[in-house]
Amino acid sequence: MTHAQPEPSAQTPPERAEYAFEGRTVVVTGGGSGIGRATAHAFADEGARVLVVGRRTEALAETARHRPNIRCYGADLSEPDAPAAVVAEAVREFGGIDVLVNNAARLRPEPLGRIDDLDARTELRVNLLAPLFLTQEALPRLEAAKGTVVNVSTAGIGRGWAGHSVYGAAKTALDFLTRTWAVELAPRGIRVVGIAPGPVDTPLAERAGLGPDEVARLRARQSARVPLGRVGQPEEVARWAVELARPEAAFTTGLVLPVDGGASAVF
């Protein structure tokens, strides 16, 4: 028995393939924890082959546990030769790159007067120059795939942010790169989008040196500032990396999407 297919119309959205990213390849930096791990899982669960990158190989292996379509690559993105090595590994493993998620970041808040030169340089390398050179290295692959770059920045950087000179400057510059590359790479068929998370429950604060009590107080303060009254979960951010990389988002580029519980809407 055959069934007549309904005519597509504005009322009937196209059906989404169960494995929308089957046959597509994704690189996620900082894939060993937090938003990066959730992003790797979200793409892998839609059929993508994913390469997760970070320094802690055991954390990457944990991300890949039970998901045979996730591969791991240990690299320190503060090293100048890391971007080329990451792209070479993705090509070796998968033959190309459809989606590059520049997610890895380092946060070492210090007020002006206490900023260490080496720390600042490392932070700029990981948070700004690694996305730049990774994207540059990946260009031929992204062009061949008509691919997408997703840059993870942060909400609230249009305003002053005491103690975050280096981190905020790098993320502000990353948003600039998102818009600039969107224009520059559109003729080559590459889309570039950004995600600007508000406060999210990840190990970032602990790794910046806060103890458990300080993290709890920070979360309470952050929740009070967010209109939705809570911090986000990594999966709530990861979802948008996937949505923006879908073929259905083909007319979207240069957008930096706040995923912040409404924080950026507050004056």
Ligand SMILES: NC(=O)c1ccc[n+]([C@@H]2O[C@H](COP(=O)([O-])OP(=O)(O)OC[C@H]3O[C@@H](n4cnc5c(N)ncnc54)[C@H](OP(=O)(O)O)[C@@H]3O)[C@@H](O)[C@H]2O)c1
């Ligand atoms: N959590 C939040 O509230 C929040 C808010 C706004 C924006 N964000 C952004 O979200 C993204 C993910 O952060 P997260 O919150 O998920 O924190 P996270 O769990 O600490 O993730 C950061 C990742 O970056 C990797 N990384 C750091 N330095 C690296 C280096 N030198 N080389 C390679 N990888 C490096 C870390 O892995 P290794 O240590 O193993 O290398 C880690 O997996 C970042 O871009 C962050 O700025 C987070």
